[in-house]
Amino acid sequence: DIVLTQSPATLSLSPGERATLSCRASQSVSTYLAWYQQIAGQAPRLLIYDASNRATGIPARFSGSGSGTDFTLTISSLEPEDFAVYYCQQRSNWPLTFGQGTRLEIK
Amino acid sequence: EVQLLESGGGLVQPGGSLRLSCGASGFTFSSYGMSWVRQAPGKGPEWVSAISGSGVNTYYADSVKGRFTISRDNSKNTLSLQMNSLRADDTAVYYCAKRIAPTLGQNYFDSWGQGTLVTVSS
Numbered sequence: 001d002i003v004l005t006q007s008p009a010t011l012s013l014s015p016g017e018r019a020t021l022s023c024r025a026s027q028s029v030s031t032y033l034a035w036y037q038q039i040a041g042q043a044p045r046l047l048i049y050d051a052s053n054r055a056t057g058i059p060a061r062f063s064g065s066g067s068g069t070d071f072t073l074t075i076s077s078l079e080p081e082d083f084a085v086y087y088c089q090q091r092s093n094w095p096l097t098f099g100q101g102t103r104l105e106i107k
Numbered sequence: 108e109v110q111l112l113e114s115g116g117g118l119v120q121p122g123g124s125l126r127l128s129c130g131a132s133g134f135t136f137s138s139y140g141m142s143w144v145r146q147a148p149g150k151g152p153e154w155v156s157a158i159s160g161s162g163v164n165t166y167y168a169d170s171v172k173g174r175f176t177i178s179r180d181n182s183k184n185t186l187s188l189q190m191n192s193l194r195a196d197d198t199a200v201y202y203c204a205k206r207i208a209p210t211l212g213q214n215y216f217d218s219w220g221q222g223t224l225v226t227v228s229s
Binding site for chain 2: 036038050087096099
């Protein structure tokens, strides 16, 4: 199975700052990687798919990059509603796998 | 608007069975592969099982293979998950999730239900 390792586990930032979240795959997933946001008590929401494509309705402050084994989710200027948990997910191989998450908290 | 509504969760003893259902609306159900994804308390999501739009192809995580069965009824826009031989580590919120596109291989999820809690405990 492909293991996705996210870092850092927790990121403490202030509104208006730039957030950079990392996801590393145990083997190449090409660009077959997505990012999700999860607010407590809610289902995950798709933000980015195929490494860099924003899903429908996702604000432009969210961007994704990377290929192979190293991927980044960037939030250019944090809004209060962005403080949540973020997960990456690969679709390169079965079984589909998710990372363990990065918690983005208000500093 | 896409809507997914799970039902069937609850408390079950170890070794017991449960059947989850997911009613879908707002899209052409038969055109989209669907999955079940679970999330244990305080943990990240874990993909459980997937089924193609036609229902012909099914996929399972190793952790549930041989115990869980995914199925769909396209005439009723319903997705199901039959769970047998349940264990304590199956305790989680179970979500049904819609694939982002009908295109083969696009196994990302752009719509999720609200989830149904399955608790396996004696």
